[in-house]
Amino acid sequence: MSLLADIFTIVAVTAGLGFFLAGTAGLLRFPDALSRLHALTKADNLGLGLIVLGLVPQAGSLGGALKLVAVWLLALGAGGIAGQMIAQIVNGRGKRAVNGGREG
Amino acid sequence: MNATLDAVLALMLPVMALFSLNARDERSAVIGFxxxxxxxxxxxVRLGAVDVALTEAAIGALTGVLLLGAASAAVSVAVPRTGSPLLRGLLALAAALVAAGVAVIVAGAPDPAPSLAAAAVAHLGALELGNPVTAVLLAYRALDTLLETVVVLLALIGVWSLAGEGEWRxxxxxxxGTASRPVVLLARLLPPVGLVVAVHLLWVGADAPGGKFQAATLIAAMWLLVLMAGLRAPPELGGARLRGLIAAGPAVFIAIGLAGFLVPGQFLAYPEGWAKAAIIVIEVALTASLAAMLALIVLGPGTGERRT
Structure with a gap:
């Protein structure tokens, strides 16, 4: 049972790290602000979600597991709202800033 | 595994500090900071000082907002290359000497390092506290904490005094600026969670890491969020209730301190058996005052706009 839980943890956390790696690569390499935002929010939502899911069997108690899930939910809300705010600023600035590449 | 984490942290800290110092514009420097x-x-956290970590994270976030505001208001000027090479060399030498002196002291510290931790834990029972940090802050070194809160009050008065004549009330x-809809959503979602966490931090401060400063910063952040979203208007600074709230915390602390003259016979000494009650009263009063003060420092001086 604990072996099964450990395998689940390793698989889920590894998958989550994969999303973080891809998200970071996208953040650094994508050409414009909206695409970079897209990459970043994937890392936040799915990456952190998978890591939290993987760590839940290791939490040891129900309270600990719920705290982990609460961390994910808070990060989800903050990430989604911050993403919307940045996207609004990008749209407000117009196409010049969107195409501004690194300066944007 | 933990050694790897520590090594990454130890490496990242000077890198981040150098980034912040060498940033091209003020905003990048603040974000780096x-x-x-x-x-x-x-x-x-890795050093086991969770109280300090919480304070660092909470106060750091608030300071960051203040610095970002200052950075956006700052006028960028061409930095003149000041000082002759001789002066710069002497300054570098002096800085290196100080660093070397600190390094010698740290490297030569006796092992185990001298510590008052045992003495701090020894009297926890008399105070009915479980967290030695709270005991240091509110019992052994209560005078320092009192002066700290008065310093925050002075800082707020300093900010207020920047307002123009006739505007400061x-x-x-x-x-x-203008609130966008995501901010409004955040300002509706987050404050209930933030306030519960703040009350929790305040209450567990007696036995676990937490306390008034961390709780007050959280409450201040939640209030600022509501103000940013435009759900409530900023208060008028001349209001008697607002000023009463700000003065209440330090006043309660000083009153309990003066009462110490009567019963145990010393300033800021708590009567026997009443230490826990006195500490709770001080913590709650200070949390309310500090939350208001920290938020008002971020809000800045009055602009003379009268709102209904």
Whole structure:
């Protein structure tokens, strides 16, 4: 049972790290602000979600597991709202800033 | 595994500090400084100083907002290359000497290092506290804590005194300009969670890491969020209730301190058996005052705009 839980943890956390790696690569390499935002929010939502899911069997108690899930939910809300705010600023600035590449 | 984490932290801290110092514009420098603060909080957690980590994260976030505001208001000027090479060399030498002196002292510290930890834990029972940090802050070194809160009050008065003549009683400008809909959503979702966490931090401060400063910063942040979203208007700074709230915390602390003259016979000494009750009263009063003061420092001086 604990072996099964450990395998689940390793698989889920590894998958989550994969999303973080891809998200970071996208953040650094994508050409414009909206695409970079897209990459970043994937890392936040799915990456952190998978890591939290993987760590839940290791939490040891129900309270600990719920705290982990609460961390994910808070990060989800903050990430989604911050993403919307940045996207609004990008749209407000117009196409010049969107195409501004690194300066944007 | 933990050694790897510590090594990454130890490496990242100077890198982040150098980034912040060498940043081209003020805004990047401030963002680097905020990242440095968060890394520093992680370092405090690794050292087992969770109280310090919480304070670093909370105060660091608030300082970051203040610095960002200052950076956006700052006028960029061409920095003149000041000082002759001789002077710069002497300054570098002096800085290196100080660093070397500190390094010698740290490297030569006796092992185990001298510590008052045992003495701090010894009297926890008499105070009915479980957290030695709270005992240091509110019992052994209560005078320091009292002066700290008065310093925050002085800082607020300093901010207020920047207002123009005839404007200082008015409400400060709402932070963040026009609110967008995501901010409004955040300002509706987050404050209930934040306030519960703040009360939890305040209450567990007696036995676990937490306390008034961390709780007050959280409450201040939640209030600022509501103001940023435009759900409430900033208060008028001349209001008697607002000023009463701000003065209440330090006043309660000083009153309990003066009462110490009567019963145990010393300033800031708590009567036997009443230490826990006195500490709780002080913590709650200070939390309310500090939350208001910290938020008002971020809001800035009055602009003379009268709102209904």
């Amino acid at each position: 905020m990242a440095l603060g968060l890394l520093l909080a992680l370092a405090w 008015g409400a400060p400008a709402a932070p963040g």
